[in-house]
Amino acid sequence: MNISIKIANVTFKNPVTVASGTFGHAERYYNLEEVKRLGAIVPKTVTLHPQVGNAPVRIFETPSGMINAIGIENPGIDVFIDQKLPALKKTGVPLIISILGHNEEQFIGIMEKLNKQEGIAAIELNLSCPNLKHKVLVAQDPVATTQLVKKMKSLSKFPIIAKLSPNVTDIAEIALAAQEGGADAVSLINTFTAMAIDVKTRKSRIGNFTGGLSGPAIRPIAVCMVQKVASQVKIPVIGMGGIMTASDALEFLIAGASMVAVGTANFINPRAPIDVLEGIEAFMNENKISDIREIIGSLKQ
Amino acid sequence: MVYLKNCMDKIQNTYKILVNEKLCPQYWRMIFNAPDLAAEVKPGQFVHIRTDDQGLQPFFRRPFSVYRAQKYVEIFYDVVGPGTKLLSLKKKGDTLDVLGPLGTPFKMPPETTKQVIFIAGGIGIAPMLILSDLLKKKKYELILLYGGRNRGHVYPMQEFKDNGVKVHIATDDGSVGANGRVSVLFDKINKDPQHTFIYTCGPNPMMKAVQAFAAQHGILGQAACEEIMACGLGACLGCSIETKHGFKTVCHDGPAFDLDEVILH
Secondary structure, three states, X not given: OEOOEEEOOEEEOOOEEEOOOOOOOOOOOOOOHHHXXXXXXXXXXXXXXXXXXXXXXXXXXXXXXXXXXXXXXXXXXXXXXHHHXXXXXXXXXXXXXXXXXXXXXXXXXXXXXXXXXXXXXXEEEEOOOOOOOOOOOHHHOHHHHHHHHHHHHHHOOOOEEEEOXXXXXXXXXXXXXXXXXXXXEEEEOOOEEEOOEXXXXXXXXXXXXXXXXXXXXXXXXXXHHHHHHHOOOOOOEEEEOOOOOHHHHHHHHHHOOOEEEEOOHHHHOOOHHHHXXXXXXXXXXXXOOOEHHHOOOOOOO | OOOOHHHHOOEEEEEEEEEEEEOOOOEXXXXXXXXXXXXXXXXXXXXXXXXXXXXXXXOOXXXXXEEEEOOOEEEEEEOOOHHHHHHHOOOOOOEEEEEEEEOEOOOOOOOOOOEEEEXXXXXXXXXXXXXXXXXXXXXXXXXXXXXXXXXXXXXXXXXXXXXXXXXXXXXXXXXXXXXOOHHHHHHHOOOOOOOEEEEEEOOHHHHHHXXXXXHHHOOEEEEEOOOOOOOOOOOOOOOEEEEOOEEEEOOOOOEEEEOOOEOOO
């Protein structure tokens, strides 16, 4: 059975990874023998400077999902390289490093530091975090998306993945803009801007006022967006949004995703990514499918 | 399915419920058969329970302080929302997906301590029994100051008494014990900071009162904190609270913090 996937020049042994921000910097998990079975690890987004994150309350449970506004709490790229990266490398799993700059200079600053590192499979540009008080996200502007991806692609020695926001009118337009900038892949979707209100106090449930909605509540919209994007771009799509089970993941693959990321499910079932991987293999066995590429984009009209 | 064991001293397993009973009009106790978990739990740690098998409604696991861990693991809970409602409907013989033990346990009192005070409000009593199980082996004077809303929030607390703990109760309406908040019982505390150590858990306004009292007399202690929680493993950074040393996660850096460290709102 072949379940390996190639993005740019990197071969991932299987299509199952984790969504940025849902696996920490993997320090809680990295000794886990089973983590080594993942296709890739995407640690929490790293910024140029340390960020303390948003004031509590940072999360709220919603029907089949959650709202979060963590605010990219992270130690900054220097500490990440010194203290987190070595342990992550030890897992032997390909690393997709998610990065975020508050402007182009910061993205360049992070890229220059990562370029000096080895053992990184790809860079994911987080163009779509909804919780940082940016008026417009890069991933909400096709021109800005093309420009930034182009700049990063020209600097980076690693393949570039653009992480897209669902908070747009036409996500395919942004995906095409990323492709035009030279992105090696696009990953989607990030969270939907969302709010929950405490009716007693008439205040937002979230310290940051708004947050991002994730979990199975958003999955049907994510599947639809992945299908739309995959049918229009030539580069691989990494699909995510509320995947809890292998069946959920297969929807994304059939819709056209080459890889899938398990996100919020990690918080409910730490074993979810492995369950998804094993379930995909079982599905292939049952249906006598020898190559994962027979599933990818196999949606019937 | 003890796959987490090798790496994190954490266990995710399915356990059988032995007892699920109401201890008083307000509070429930559940006992489940988890000898592997019971052997690992330290006072102040918690277990993260999936109250719905599919994990979709309610979506998050629910964290519960371990009330007691001897042969079995016991939790003490209040039915406050859909998760605890589901839990209360579980029957003897039903199974539960449990992840634990999680979090940083309580620190032990310093060498000079003679009197240990547990100050608990309502469901905040939950982590105190397992702590008294451990501390009764030392020669401390153990005192529990418990504040409940009314009679319905008070239960016999016989296990505490069996551990040699002197129990003092206050209720908001005076229906049991002293009339008022638990702070009306603070006169039971030895105010010599060399000799006294406080453990507290309960609503933030109560813990703030304890914090102010302790600061006034220079008494050290530990506070078990609570926040809405998703992963329970320190990965999502969702349950962060403010401390003097910046944001800290309740699930991994806590639930037990130094009493003077947490900034309570």
